[in-house]
Amino acid sequence: MLSFALKRFGSALLVMFAISVLVFLIFFATPGVDPAARIAGRNADPATLAQVRHSFGLDRPMPVRYLLMMRHLLVDRDLESFVNRGSRVIPQIVQATPVTLSLVIGAALIWMVAGIVMGTAAATLRGKAADPLIMLVGVVGVSLPAYWLGEVVNLITQKQLHSSVFSWVPPPGYVGLGQDPGQWALHMLFPWLTLALLYAGIYARLLRGEVVTALGEDYVRTARAKGLSERRILIRHALRCSLIPIVSLFGLDFGALVGGAALLTEVVFGLPGIGKLTFDALQNLDLPVIMGTVLYAAFFVVLANALVDILYARLDPRARHA
């Protein structure tokens, strides 16, 4: 277990290093792009440009610049945004993280429960009218883009029906969990549902297929021959074995979302999370912030993968000694 954790940690560091170099190179070594010109603003005169170059260390050799940036980012933690002078990268990320975590964890709980219930129900109702109906709901969910669905939800809850049915819905924004748990949940409710709807359908579909396959397996026949109830056969045998591939998919999705892939939902609902931070930084080509958020995202993706591997071994004894 310890060696597994160490190996994972080592590979995480390696991945993060490679990504940071890549981001750095894309930013500084892309032909025709002069970061100094971006920082100095449009139509800056050569003297200003030179001054900017010097003050941001852009006149030093590339490897030195990389190391300096990493030192400021990770060791001194005083790396500043190029665009918003004086705002530091690390505190920005620290501030955005709970927002994204609130959104993603809540949505993940909803879509996992909904996906498992829908998928299992569809599998057991195979051949009946309810099965294609459930799957249709799933496809619709998958097909709706977050920016559209989110806007529609906003339109309905904030405008059209705000005076009647949805008068209890607060305006878009974020309230910290520590500040007011009730308001926090109220603010997060529709973002959760929106994000969850996008994923529940995929999970339901995948799980349905797995459960249908499992129900045809020999071990289910054995379980039946043992005299177990259908409910026990479904839950303890078929569903239990079907969850294994779902878990690995979940790990990847969860890692990516925490890493910033919930961007569209965050933007639509005005949540100042990691996705929003990354998005703004990319629009302004604000390298320090991009660097910080990308490393943060890489960290979560690798972490989620490691957790999946551990969970996988717990769920599937065959994976333990491999």
Next chain:
Amino acid sequence: MPDQPLLDVRDLRVSFRTRQGSVTVVDGLSLSVAPGDILGVVGESGSGKSVSMLAVLRLLTNPNVTVSGQVLFRGRDLLSLPDKEMRAIRGREIAMVFQDPMTALTPVYTVGWQIAEQIRAHEPVSRKEANARAVRLLSDVGIPDAASRVNAYPHEFSGGMRQRAVIAMALSCDPSLLIADEPTTALDVTVQAQILDLMRELNTRGSAVVLITHDMGVISQIADRVLVMYGGRAAEEGPRRAVFHGPRHPYTWGLLDSVPRVGGPRLRRLPTIAGMPVAPGSLPEGCAFAPRCRLRHARCEELPVLSAGNADAAHRDACWLPPDQRAALRLTTRTADSEVAS
């Protein structure tokens, strides 16, 4: 109570609805098993032996299957029993062991857990007690160091060990009938012999056994009675001795002749039954074996019924050939066959 059979199957029919129409896989099968008996069911692939036994336990869950007839177990018709009562019989009164031990156990639970699960499904015992019984059962079926192997997962067992574990599970509630569907087919020969010993030992403890196989050798070692199936119907049925020493049905002759004999005459080529097994979708109106039979005659267009010849009421067959000329006819076909072969 030798007159009341433990299991009495009457006119069992199983058909599958397919795109090509309804296909009858088991066609009017009747059989009975006395308490403590070992019935060997033989036949080639597709003869309906497994399907009929799955039908007995109502394990054919495919919605396109229709089962009719009667399956009387201790006088109760299993086919019309409510699901809950059927569940109480499965695993407790009638246990089943399947062909492929590699896939018969749920991969994510330990072997002991799965045995204990069955015990606890039928008896109000504590987890601890069920586990202790699982250990005992595993050591009964010859798993060494059962106390620690009980916590092993199926993938940590070899094929033979898994089959033993499945058998241990089947025995966990002391069933009065064990249905074993080709329990040795997936195993190598030495393990096969051990599993057969295990079945025999179980039988001496009082369980009746239905052993499905396509291996005449296995049947000759263990069965009290033999049922030969062809095309979803019974071709011949009788005590083991009678069937092996005086087989009546031409299909049984073919099966017995195609077993190589160690001390027998040296043959250039092992005799086989000419032609292909009948496909369940295209069963002839009359005798199912007629298209492959050398002694086919006009009457074979009619469906033969299972009937005793003149001598032994317990030995019955479904063939139109005159009962008293069978032995002579068998010799003629055998000579004819060896001439063709050489």
